[in-house]
Amino acid sequence: MYSEVIENPTLILKRLLAIYEVTPAELARKIGVHRATMLRIINGDIKKIKEEYFKSIAEYFSLTIDQIKGLKPIYWENIKGVLNLQVGRRIPIYSWQLDGNKLVPEIMDRTELTTLTDIEVSDNAFSLIIKDSIMEPLFPKGTIIICDPIKEVTNDAYVVVKLHNYNQLILRQILIDIDYKYLKALNKTLNASMRIMTPKDKILGVVVQSKYDFH
Structure with a gap:
């Protein structure tokens, strides 16, 4: 029987690795798969992934094989940092x-769009829908990010920034050195360079939550 794929397994795996902060090499070692094979799976170079690989990956992340394959939804509310829509x-x-x-x-x-959050945020909290791939794999296209302007900006946080010479917002990871703040994109395939923040650049909010609908 044919089952409709809800989401690409490669994207699901990339997102799980980012959320759990596990590298492809670590996952390969822990489930007994050759590192080169794991990289090919993650990069989408293997068109037909072996069932045993799906089984090992599913067991590692405490999910079902169909969830890893993208045939069944993943209940992201059980994963840290992803929204629970119950309340x-x-x-x-x-x-x-x-x-x-x-x-x-x-x-x-x-109609002005809104989204739900289940955590405590300030009255000025806002959200954005990711439109590009520059912050993949953690924030793929279609992800809704919840941002809070009063949240403390800490090293490695994800921030929404208004650059002084640019009329669009950007999402980046912030790296704080003693004298400088750097804005970093996550998608290594795009080769986007880090940018040093200037005094004229402004952080409008810190990402406090995200959600991604696989339907």
Whole structure:
């Protein structure tokens, strides 16, 4: 019987590795798969992945084989940092494009979009929908990020930034040195260089939660 794939297994695996902070080499070692084979799986170079690999990966992440294959949804509410939609309050979704220095609501069918969060955030919290792949694998296209302007900015946090010479918001990981702050993209395949923050750049919020709908 044919089963519809909800999401690409490669993307699922990349996201799990990022959330659990496990490298491909570590996963390969722990489940007894050759490192080169694991890299080929993650890069999507193996068109037909062996069932035994699916089984080992599923057992490692305490998921089912069908969830790893993308045939069944993953209940991301059980994974740290991902939203539980059982309870919560609505947060406005904004556009990445600014109106001057003002945040602009994201609108669909003349309706301002909102999303739910189940954690405590300030009244000025906002959200954005990821539109590109520069922060994959942790934030693939379609991910909704919840941001809080009053959250303390710490090293390795994910921040939404308004660059002084750019009229769009960007999402980056911030690396804090003694004298400098660097903005880092996650997608290594794009070869995006790190940027040093200037005094004119402004952090508008820290990512406190994310959600990704695989349906």
